[in-house]
Amino acid sequence: MIRRNFLELLGGAGLYTTLKPLMPEYLEKVSLPGTDEDYWAQIQQAYTTSPQIINLNNGGVSPSPQIVQDAVERYNKYVNEAPSYYMWRILDQGREPLRENLAKYAGCSPEEIAFNRNATEALDTVILGLPLKAGDEVVLNPYDYPNMLHAWRQREMRDGIKLKFVKFPIGTEDETKIVQAYQEQMGPQTRVVHITHVINWNGQILPTKKIADAAHKIGAEVLIDGAHSFAHLDYKIPDLGGDYFGTSLHKWLSAPIGTGMLWIKKEKISKIYPLVPNDSPKSDNIRKFENLGTRPFPLEQAIGIALRFQEAIGNVRKENRLRFLKNYWAEDAAKMPKIKINTPFNNSCALAHVSVEGKTGGEIESYLFNKFKIHTSPIQWEDLNGVRVTPHVYTTLKDLDRLKEALYQLSKA
Numbered sequence: 001m002i003r004r005n006f007l008e009l010l011g012g013a014g015l016y017t018t019l020k021p022l023m024p025e026y027l028e029k030v031s032l033p034g035t036d037e038d039y040w041a042q043i044q045q046a047y048t049t050s051p052q053i054i055n056l057n058n059g060g061v062s063p064s065p066q067i068v069q070d071a072v073e074r075y076n077k078y079v080n081e082a083p084s085y086y087m088w089r090i091l092d093q094g095r096e097p098l099r100e101n102l103a104k105y106a107g108c109s110p111e112e113i114a115f116n117r118n119a120t121e122a123l124d125t126v127i128l129g130l131p132l133k134a135g136d137e138v139v140l141n142p143y144d145y146p147n148m149l150h151a152w153r154q155r156e157m158r159d160g161i162k163l164k165f166v167k168f169p170i171g172t173e174d175e176t177k178i179v180q181a182y183q184e185q186m187g188p189q190t191r192v193v194h195i196t197h198v199i200n201w202n203g204q205i206l207p208t209k210k211i212a213d214a215a216h217k218i219g220a221e222v223l224i225d226g227a228h229s230f231a232h233l234d235y236k237i238p239d240l241g242g243d244y245f246g247t248s249l250h251k252w253l254s255a256p257i258g259t260g261m262l263w264i265k266k267e268k269i270s271k272i273y274p275l276v277p278n279d280s281p282k283s284d285n286i287r288k289f290e291n292l293g294t295r296p297f298p299l300e301q302a303i304g305i306a307l308r309f310q311e312a313i314g315n316v317r318k319e320n321r322l323r324f325l326k327n328y329w330a331e332d333a334a335k336m337p338k339i340k341i342n343t344p345f346n347n348s349c350a351l352a353h354v355s356v357e358g359k360t361g362g363e364i365e366s367y368l369f370n371k372f373k374i375h376t377s378p379i380q381w382e383d384l385n386g387v388r389v390t391p392h393v394y395t396t397l398k399d400l401d402r403l404k405e406a407l408y409q410l411s412k413a
C-alpha cells in the first residue's frame with residue numbers, strides 16, 4: 001500500500017527509476033512498528049532455524065541467514081583450492097571495500113574501524129592497550145560483561161589502577177538516576193568510564209551519550225561496549241559520544257560466528273597498543289589492530305553479505321520489530337501472578353529479563369525447555385534471578401504465544 005502510494009506520488013515509472021535508490025530509506029521512515037506479518041514471514045524463511053526448538057536466546061549469539069552461511073561455504077571452498085593464494089591474494093582484496101561499507105553503515109570513517117573476532121577482542125584491545133598508571137581510576141558497572149570486568153581486574157592486579165564501581169539501580173526507567181550513579185564515582189583521578197550500551201543481563205539501554213558527556217567534562221575517556229546494541233538499535237557510532245567502541249558482528253548483524261569490530265576515534269588510535277603488535281604499534285593506522293595472524297578469511301568476507309541483509313531490512317524497521325516482539329510477550333507476562341519483568345519497558349528493545357516468584361533462573365529455564373522446548377538463558381547475576389528472553393527478526397508471534405502460555409502455567413504451578 002505504502003509502496004503503491006509512493007509510486008503514484010512519483011507519477012510514473014521513469015521518475016521511479018531515477019529515484020529508486022531513495023526507496024528503502026523513505027520506506028523505512030514511513031513503515032510502522034513492525035507488525036506486517038507477511039513481511040516478517042519472508043524474513044523468517046531467510047533463516048534455517050530449527051522448527052523443533054523455539055530459540056529465545058538470540059542474545060547469546062545470532063544465527064546467520066542462509067545467504068550468509070552460503071557465502072562462508074563458498075569462500076571456504078575457494079580458500080581450500082590453494083589456501084595461501086586465495087586467502088592472501090584474493091579474499092584479502094575484499095577487506096578494504098568491506099571496511100568502507102561497514103563504516104558507512106556505522107556512520108564513521110573507514111580509517112577508524114578494524115575487524116577482529118568478537119567484542120571481547122575489540123574491547124580488550126582498548127582495556128589492555130590504554131596507557132594507564134598506578135592510581136588512575138576507571139569507572140565501571142557491576143552489570144558490565146564479565147570478560148570486560150576480568151580484563152579491568154587484570155589491569156588492577158598488574159598495574160595498580162583503581163576500579164570504581166557504580167551503585168547501579170538495575171531496571172530503573174530513571175535516566176537521571178543512572179547518570180548520577182556514574183557521576184558519583186567520577187573524580188580527578190578518573191581516566192576512563194566504561195559503559196555497556198545495552199546491558200546483556202536484562203536488556204536495559206543506558207543513556208550512553210549523557211554519561212559520556214559527563215565523563216568528558218572531567219577529562220576522562222569513554223569506552224563503549226556495543227556488543228548488544230550494534231545492528232539492534234538505530235544509531236551511528238559517533239552519536240554515542242565515546243572515544244572507543246567494540247562490538248561483535250555475530251550478534252545482531254547476523255554475521256558469521258567469530259566476527260567482531262573495533263572503532264577508535266582517529267586521533268586516539270596512536271596511543272592504544274595493539275594486543276597483537278605489528279611492526280609499528282604506535283602508528284595511527286587502524287589496520288595495526290588486524291595483525292591477528294592466519295585467521296578465517298571466509299568468515300570475515302561473509303560479513304559483507306550480512307550487512308546487505310541488514311540494510312535490506314533497515315535499522316528503523318528492525319528496531320521497531322524487535323521492540324514490538326519484546327512488548328508482545330512481556331506486557332502480557334507482566335500481568336500474570338508471580339511474574340516480574342526486570343527490564344524497563346521504555347529503555348529496552350529485544351531483550352528482557354523475567355523472574356517468577358519462588359523460582360530460580362535455572363528452574364525457570366529448565367521448565368521452559370523441558371516442557372515447551374523453549375530455549376532461554378538463565379540469568380542469576382547481582383540482583384537478578386530469572387531468565388533472559390531474546391527474540392530475533394525470525395521469531396513468530398506463534399512462538400511468543402507459546403512462551404506466554406508456558407509462563408502462565410509456570411506462574412500457577
Ligand SMILES: Cc1ncc(COP(=O)(O)O)c(C=O)c1O
Pocket residue numbers: 059060118119120121144145147196198199200225227228248
Ligand atoms: C555486553 C556484552 N559485551 C561483550 C560480550 C562479549 O561478546 P563475545 O563473546 O562475542 O566476545 C557480550 C557477549 O554476550 C556481551 O553481552
